[in-house]
Amino acid sequence: MSYTFNNTGGTNHGVKTYNQIFAINRTTVGASNYWNPTLVSGDTVICEMSYIHASQAIKDHKLLTWYDFDQGGSVVYGAHWIGAGIYLCYDSDGNGWGVGDFLCCPSIETPAGAGPRPMVVKATSVAEAERPMGTALEQCDENGFATVAMMGLWPAKRQGSLGRSEAIYSRTDGSGKVDDAPIGSYKNGAFGKAIDPDFPIITSTAATPTTVAGAQVCIWGTAAEVF
Amino acid sequence: MSYQALPYTYGALTEAQIDAIPTSSPKIPTGSTVFNTDTQMLEIYNGRIWLDERSLCFLVDSGVTVVKGNTLYTVGSGTTATGEVALMTTSSTNIPKFVGVATRNPVNGFVSVAHCGKVQALAGATITRGNAVEPNATAGRCQQETSPSTGSFGVALESGTSGNLIWIALQTIELG
Numbered sequence: 531m532s533y534t535f536n537n538t539g540g541t542n543h544g545v546k547t548y549n550q551i552f553a554i555n556r557t558t559v560g561a562s563n564y565w566n567p568t569l570v571s572g573d574t575v576i577c578e579m580s581y582i583h584a585s586q587a588i589k590d591h592k593l594l595t596w597y598d599f600d601q602g603g604s605v606v607y608g609a610h611w612i613g614a615g616i617y618l619c620y621d622s623d624g625n626g627w628g629v630g631d632f633l634c635c636p637s638i639e640t641p642a643g644a645g646p647r648p649m650v651v652k653a654t655s656v657a658e659a660e661r662p663m664g665t666a667l668e669q670c671d672e673n674g675f676a677t678v679a680m681m682g683l684w685p686a687k688r689q690g691s692l693g694r695s696e697a698i699y700s701r702t703d704g705s706g707k708v709d710d711a712p713i714g715s716y717k718n719g720a721f722g723k724a725i726d727p728d729f730p731i732i733t734s735t736a737a738t739p740t741t742v743a744g745a746q747v748c749i750w751g752t753a754a755e756v757f
Numbered sequence: 758m759s760y761q762a763l764p765y766t767y768g769a770l771t772e773a774q775i776d777a778i779p780t781s782s783p784k785i786p787t788g789s790t791v792f793n794t795d796t797q798m799l800e801i802y803n804g805r806i807w808l809d810e811r812s813l814c815f816l817v818d819s820g821v822t823v824v825k826g827n828t829l830y831t832v833g834s835g836t837t838a839t840g841e842v843a844l845m846t847t848s849s850t851n852i853p854k855f856v857g858v859a860t861r862n863p864v865n866g867f868v869s870v871a872h873c874g875k876v877q878a879l880a881g882a883t884i885t886r887g888n889a890v891e892p893n894a895t896a897g898r899c900q901q902e903t904s905p906s907t908g909s910f911g912v913a914l915e916s917g918t919s920g921n922l923i924w925i926a927l928q929t930i931e932l933g
Contacts, residue, residue: 582814584841717853
């Protein structure tokens, strides 16, 4: 019997929106998505993604756990929100990335710093875009570690407009955006679909932040199209 | 808040028990949780239906009848695509629009659709465990394919005949 996790769903922090949990302005006083709790490894929250369709709100949720990968030791990996399909990844090419960037497996690099963590980059070639990994949940410094979601519904920066019924792909220009234009032979690299084609991605820490065009995309989670 | 043996709102229940929980009187708070002992997965109530980690909420297209295990695609294309779901067919134009399998019967027009993982799909023909599965001529059902190619979307985990709900490993659909 639990009396500890006394918020909605038996979690520590109840239901919070994606922008309360992950947007880079979430700790700025005055922001509409302000949320800045003191977190302890093992804390839980339910992340809510929502959009309006036919005048009705459609919501999807994920259970997340705050986990200290270093377990109190020297900071190497840090503490992050983790859940099904979320992986702590290594910035392979030293360029870093921002929240909502779409990331792929590097095709040529063999960095030494990744340890057991997956290596990811913003694709700069068809070969990399054909190996889609997922969308960044956190900013990542050069050769740093940050979380990437590789399954389910998550926001991603987009190129142009996305249809709801088309397969989507990573861009190959290093922009970290997704597109519904095929990138190579057949449908190689297709990794999911756009569910909500308009979800602005917050790109500044201001209370009234700047944004870039994004979409809520469903990442299939099993594999990309490879034949 | 939970007073259950597991730290979930409703503890651990079978799927039938979950579906029998009254949702309107009293109204279940969005974010309520339960562990489904049939699927062995946590489910979260989104204010309309229960959803697990492999599933998303979709609105069923007007006039379409969906039941648990139906294979589904999103109707329309390009700017006319609505994001609403209908029964998957063998049409090549629908293959890129495939979204997954209904994990429950719809509630007030909303349905939980699995896009990956282990899920029960409705067979439209005899299926033998280990074979790939693809759309069947009966809309919303699946059949086996011994030479997987365009349209295959998973692997049968058990054998069954037409009308059976069979467990499959749902994977990315082969687009072409």
